[in-house]
Amino acid sequence: xxxxxxxxxxxxxxxxxxxxxxxxxxxxxxxxxxxxxxxxxxxxxxxxxxxxxxxxxxxxxxxxxxxxxxxxxxxxxxxxxxxxxxxxxxxxxxxxxxxxxxxxxxxxxxxxxxxxxxxxxxxxxxxxxxxxxxxxxxxxxxxxxxxxxxxxxxxxxxxxxxxxxxxxxxxxxxxxxxxxxxxxxxxxxxxxxxxxxxxxxxxxxxxxxxxxxxxx
Amino acid sequence: xxxxxxxxxxxxxxxxxxxxxxxxxxxxxxxxxxxxxxxxxxxxxxxxxxxxxxxxxxxxxxxxxxxxxxxxxxxxxxxxxxxxxxxxxxxxxxxxxxxxxxxxxxxxxxxxxxxxxxxxxxxxxxxxxxxxxxxxxxxxxxxxxxxxxxxxxxxxxxxxxxxxxxxxxxxxxxxxxxxxxxxxxxxxxxxxxxxxxxxxxxxxxxxxxxxxxxxxxxxxxxxxxxxxxxxxxxxxxxxxxxx
Ligand SMILES: Nc1ncnc2c1ncn2[C@@H]1O[C@H](COP(=O)(O)OP(=O)(O)OP(=O)(O)O)[C@@H](O)[C@H]1O
Ligand SMILES: [Mg+2]
Numbered sequence: 001x002x003x004x005x006x007x008x009x010x011x012x013x014x015x016x017x018x019x020x021x022x023x024x025x026x027x028x029x030x031x032x033x034x035x036x037x038x039x040x041x042x043x044x045x046x047x048x049x050x051x052x053x054x055x056x057x058x059x060x061x062x063x064x065x066x067x068x069x070x071x072x073x074x075x076x077x078x079x080x081x082x083x084x085x086x087x088x089x090x091x092x093x094x095x096x097x098x099x100x101x102x103x104x105x106x107x108x109x110x111x112x113x114x115x116x117x118x119x120x121x122x123x124x125x126x127x128x129x130x131x132x133x134x135x136x137x138x139x140x141x142x143x144x145x146x147x148x149x150x151x152x153x154x155x156x157x158x159x160x161x162x163x164x165x166x167x168x169x170x171x172x173x174x175x176x177x178x179x180x181x182x183x184x185x186x187x188x189x190x191x192x193x194x195x196x197x198x199x200x201x202x203x204x205x206x207x208x209x210x211x212x213x214x215x216x
Numbered sequence: 217x218x219x220x221x222x223x224x225x226x227x228x229x230x231x232x233x234x235x236x237x238x239x240x241x242x243x244x245x246x247x248x249x250x251x252x253x254x255x256x257x258x259x260x261x262x263x264x265x266x267x268x269x270x271x272x273x274x275x276x277x278x279x280x281x282x283x284x285x286x287x288x289x290x291x292x293x294x295x296x297x298x299x300x301x302x303x304x305x306x307x308x309x310x311x312x313x314x315x316x317x318x319x320x321x322x323x324x325x326x327x328x329x330x331x332x333x334x335x336x337x338x339x340x341x342x343x344x345x346x347x348x349x350x351x352x353x354x355x356x357x358x359x360x361x362x363x364x365x366x367x368x369x370x371x372x373x374x375x376x377x378x379x380x381x382x383x384x385x386x387x388x389x390x391x392x393x394x395x396x397x398x399x400x401x402x403x404x405x406x407x408x409x410x411x412x413x414x415x416x417x418x419x420x421x422x423x424x425x426x427x428x429x430x431x432x433x434x435x436x437x438x439x440x441x442x443x444x445x446x447x448x449x450x451x452x453x454x455x456x457x458x459x
Contacts, residue, residue, distance in 0.1 A: 118268060119305035119364075123319035123371060124294040133318055137309050 004180050009189060015172030016193050022158040022168065023197075025090050027151060030097020037102025042109050043127055052102065059099035065160050067092040072164055085164035093158065100150050108143035109135055141212045148205035152198045169193060217280060219244045219375060219406055220265060225274035227260055234260045235271070236430035242375070242408060247401055249417035249438060250410045252427030253453060258410040261427065262377045265408070266297040279374060295323060298368030299377040302384050304360040306352040312339065312363045313348040316370045324371070331370075338366040342396050358389030362396055369400075376400065378409035414457060418442050426450045 040052035059067070072088035075081065112135050120134040162171035173190040177183050218241035227235035234257045242248055250258050263269040264276060267283050267290045276283040278293060306315050313335050320331035339345055342362035352360050361381055368376060378397070382390040394416055400407065401420050411417055417424060417438055424438040428449045434441060445451045 115301065115303060115305045116307065119301065119307070120318075121268065121290075122266060122294055122299045123367065124291045124323035125319070126291065129322050133322060134307050138307075 002180055004176075004182050004185060008176055008180070012169070012172055012176065012186075012189055013193065015167055015169050016197070018161070018166050018168035019155065019158050019194075020197065022089055022093060022161055022166070023151070023155050026093035026097045026154055026158070029090060029094025030101050030154075033094060033098025034101030034105055037098055038105040038109060039131065041102065041106040042131070056099045056103055059096050060103070064092065064096050064157055065163065067096060068160060068163060085161070085166060088164055089158075089161045089166065093154070093161075096157075097150070097154060101147065104146045104150060105139065105143055107146070108139035111142055112138050141209070144205055144209050144212070148201050151201055155197050155201070156194060218242055219246075219279060220408070221275075221277040222261075222265070223275045223277075225261075225264065225271050225276060227257075227264060227269065227271045234430050235264070237274070238430070238432055239274075240425065240432065240435070242406065244374070244406055245404050246406055246423060247421045248408045248423045248425055249421035250408065250425045250427060251412070251414070251417065251453070251457075252433070256427040257430045258427050259379050262299065262379050262408065262410060265375075265377060266294055266299050268299075291323065295319075295371050296374045297377065298371060298373035298375070300361070300364050300368055300379065300381050302380040304352070304357070304364045304384075306360055306364055306367070308352050311349050311351055312344070312355070312366075315352070315363060316367045319367070319371050334370050335366075338369045339363070341369060341399070342366045343392070356389060357385045358392045361385065361393050365393075365396055365400075375406045375408070378407065378411070380410050380412065382411070382413060412457060414442065414454075426453070428453075 037052050037055060040048040041056075043049075068088060071092045072083055072085065075083050075088075109131070116134055116138070117130060120130040125133065158168055159170035162168055162174075167175065169190045173186050177186045180186065220240070220242035222238055222240040225235050225238045226233065238257075238261060240248075250261065252258050260269060264271050265278065265283065267288065271284050274284075278297060281293070282288060283293060306312075307318070310318065313332065316335040316338060317328065317331035320326040320334060321328055324331075326334075335348065336345070339348055342365055344359060344362055344366070347355060347359060347363070352363070355363065361384075365381075381397075382393050385393065390413070394413065397407070397409070397416070398420055409417075409421070421438040424435065424441045425432055426434040426441065426445075426447075426449075428434075428447075434445065434447050434450050441450070442454065445454060
């Protein structure tokens with residue numbers, strides 16, 4: 001047992017870089033996958049829809065923790081290739097985020113009235129052009145609150161990566177608490193750090209929505 | 217050869233047969249008004265002509281090309297067939313100008329300056345030259361509908377389909393839209409229009425088609441059909457709309 005010192009708080013703040021790093025990477029990777037899932041889900045092509053739905057069912061229907069473990073321990077067993085914790089975390093959070101973002105965006109796309117599809121088809125636009133010029137720009141605005149809402153979840157979900165040895169915020173707090181046995185101080189501190197990150201995101205969402213309302 | 221040749225078209229939504237053997241030809245330059253009760257299949261017929269709805273049997277040819285064939289290039293067809301809807305369906309996130317130029321730049325691959333030139337031309341045609349930069353929600357219903365007409369005209373269609381385009385408008389806005397249609401008629405545009413404006417149908421349309429229960433109940437020169445209906449169905453329909 002030892003006393004908490006200022007350095008400890010800095011160390012906690014420093015551990016937040018993993019939390020943030022994992023979140024950002026998962027958002028980027030998940031967005032790429034999410035766009036593909038969304039497109040597969042809305043194009044008038046039954047096999048494409050089936051693939052997307054299967055993907056969504058798998059990744060929404062199983063816990064992220066399980067996905068993390070399967071990728072980290074399972075892939076090496078199956079392929080003999082070594083998987084670093086970083087690779088496993090990036091891949092599984094991206095796959096997981098892709099399923100959720102894909103569904104959020106599909107919902108936004110499907111909230112656009114059918115008449116917009118008809119009007120754009122009637123001037124000769126192809127499905128991809130309809131999406132790009134007519135549907136997605138309108139869906140984008142409605143998708144902001146749920147998208148950022150999911151990012152906020154993701155920030156907190158990244159604590160699961162501690163199981164692979166990442167000393168991100170939650171894990172760092174556990175270590176520090178074990179050394180100092182000051183749970184209230186330590187856990188309230190990281191709760192505040194999580195809160196600040198999520199609060200900034202929520203504010204960003206509100207700002208973006210307001211801006212888009214003015215600029216359409 | 218007529219511009220539009222519709223032969224024995226059957227169309228169903230699930231169990232419900234909406235078009236039950238419709239045959240109709242439209243010549244170039246002709247103006248055909250379609251009337252009939254709600255649910256008689258007027259909109260469906262129009263939407264089959266530009267391939268928005270598939271049909272189960274029969275054939276539809278436009279400009280010699282079969283519309284309902286798997287290999288039909290709908291993209292090319294739809295540049296030649298404009299359609300305007302009751303509810304305008306402008307793209308709300310785009311200005312009037314961009315609503316009009318979108319098809320030109322994306323589908324026709326036209327350079328933007330050239331497309332803007334055309335946008336200016338068609339917006340003048342519908343009398344809204346001062347509204348190019350307006351967004352749809354800044355326009356009245358009548359103005360939105362005129363922009364929607366301009367959006368179709370910009371593609372230089374050979375046929376224009378109008379589906380009750382004044383039905384969603386306040387009475388005082390109907391006139392401005394009908395005037396645009398009358399101008400188009402004068403310019404020789406081939407048109408097929410579903411309408412409840414009997415006066416307009418009588419004065420502007422060459423031919424009148426009365427749809428009844430998914431079939432063409434009666435057709436002929438607009439005035440003759442309206443003045444002397446041959447079937448009890450048309451008589452009773454006219455009775456119900458003219459009162
Ligand atoms: N997408 C659809 N799915 C199922 N049924 C439909 C669909 N569209 C139209 N129908 C049905 O087909 C029939 C014909 O509809 P249609 O819209 O062609 O009628 P209409 O003559 O244009 O009527 P209105 O004057 O009310 O516009 C109606 O019974 C309608 O309920
Ligand atoms: Mg209709």
